[in-house]
Amino acid sequence: MKARLRNLLNRLVKENLDGLIVSTPANIAYLTGFNSSEAYLLVAKKERIYFTDSRYTEEVKPKLKSVSLKRIEASVFELIAKTSLDLDLKRIGFEERHMPYAEYKKIKESFKSRAYLIPTHNLIETLRLIKEPKELDKIREALRITGLALEFIKGFLRPGLKELEIAAELERFIRYHGAIGAAFDIIVASGPNSAFPHHRPGQRKAQKNEPVLVDIGVDYCGYKSDLTRVYFLDKINSLTRRIYNIVLKAQGRAISRIKPGAEIARIDGVARKYIADKGYAKYFGHSLGHGIGLETHEAPSVSAKNDGILIPGMVFTVEPAIYLPGRFGIRIEDMVLVTKKGCEVLSGFIHK
């Protein structure tokens, strides 16, 4: 935590900021080491102050290290403003992508022109881009639980089960195996529902000879996993097999290009071009992947729009897909770590 705080304070100096109001839960977790909710963290050179209300104070107190605690009694915004002024901060950053306009306005008003609120973005997210060994351990553990859950569900799947029942078994399983819970609403999409990239599991029953797409992530000590596999109930018809193999090869090609210095947009491009060459360009609408760690979706976005390059320590998903509306969809999603020489498929041990 100390090194993280030091890095952030250096960033603040560069940005000519006296302090930063952190409101994004994952950023607070990154800086304090525990998962908080309904909280704000004020970071300044002199002091770090954690603001939360009576529902959380008792639970949080023993966990705070080199961070002091202020209990919110009335307006949190006035309290943050008063605390900032007491610390003699003048230029105070806030996280513009997370803080609602109304909160910005209230804090600004509470400053009464004695201090200034400065929009910032990605100050902490940039630090989070490169995973530390301890963070990787937690991600690996999240993936280990995910792998167990997928092995279990493969044996459990059979025609006649509702999507929601399959999701229910997965939700139960991961908690018995050490996860806090799911990282996001688990997707179970049977037959034609698999053509909806973010299908919510419902009452539909899986049928013989159709694909069942399972997209599952778990939360282990705040760190997330995110994996997609498609299982087949009995026979696979030739079109489905053909599409599956295209998606699998697109993924393999993208992964083979992952190494430090590679352009991120090119990684997306390699998979996209392969799918386009096979004639399915318009059935792969989303980006190839996304960073993952304390949040299921974080930097880097692995898309045509990202003009950055890969750096060792980045962790992200690689999830090409082809969705044929009204018929079925295939998405294969793995998690990779950029290493010094290339990459490691962190989820490589989970059978496809």
Place this chain on the structure above:
Amino acid sequence: MKARLRNLLNRLVKENLDGLIVSTPANIAYLTGFNSSEAYLLVAKKERIYFTDSRYTEEVKPKLKSVSLKRIEASVFELIAKTSLDLDLKRIGFEERHMPYAEYKKIKESFKSRAYLIPTHNLIETLRLIKEPKELDKIREALRITGLALEFIKGFLRPGLKELEIAAELERFIRYHGAIGAAFDIIVASGPNSAFPHHRPGQRKAQKNEPVLVDIGVDYCGYKSDLTRVYFLDKINSLTRRIYNIVLKAQGRAISRIKPGAEIARIDGVARKYIADKGYAKYFGHSLGHGIGLETHEAPSVSAKNDGILIPGMVFTVEPAIYLPGRFGIRIEDMVLVTKKGCEVLSGFIHK
């Protein structure tokens, strides 16, 4: 949906607005009739337009009634701005409590001073205050499932079970009984953990002769329930029983005052005073309750700060509590509906 849109359009006229950018998911659900994510809805007199990306378009298309669909290809903010300008809207509201500052800034910039962004709050939330019969049906169904889940877990509880295992069984059970999933992270807090109002279930095992607090809500067709019960593993010691009875009586007193026209702050006050008179004022820090419907926490807040009065059709929780740090906590939470003559405890059928 039509009446809801009409009511909203009337509100816009009163506020001198030509249109409203709706970004709060529950508000979009209220106006469109389905649960969306990663979407924006532009409401104007002439037209309603739903903006989402390729991951959702196919799924959403058949559900949109009298709302047109625009697929986000590049910047959603530029698209919203361009669409607003094409419709000749000048004064366009946005939801200031939900929209992040960065989004506000981007839309504003895209308007290039040809239209104005006006902060609004609670325009739709105020409409949602009064539940329609169809909404009540869904809330009742959410409660029916919650009741079944609590009956089930009462039979399942035994010393030696981990909190996470108990939560896992509840998560599984509700999906087998018709819920989409949990309304929030289910709280299972055993022994001293019950003194943390928002405890996250962990590896601790429930022990003989201690209370186990279960706070559970389910999502049924977008509508939420929220219920807390405390179960005892074997014997209840006399202090625990005493505290339990104080909380129960405080709840009963508050509920007995619920009727149209009653001051909301007074409802909170009645329960708080009873607990204070027994000497436990400082162990009940949070407000008495909160509105519930499409969101687990919505208007009205049942707290000392709310200067409003009760109106038939409001639905909210009544959840007094006493938390004794390091020892245990008791919270009893029910859901009530304000009726024409008084109130109905919607969760009255769930055994305490």
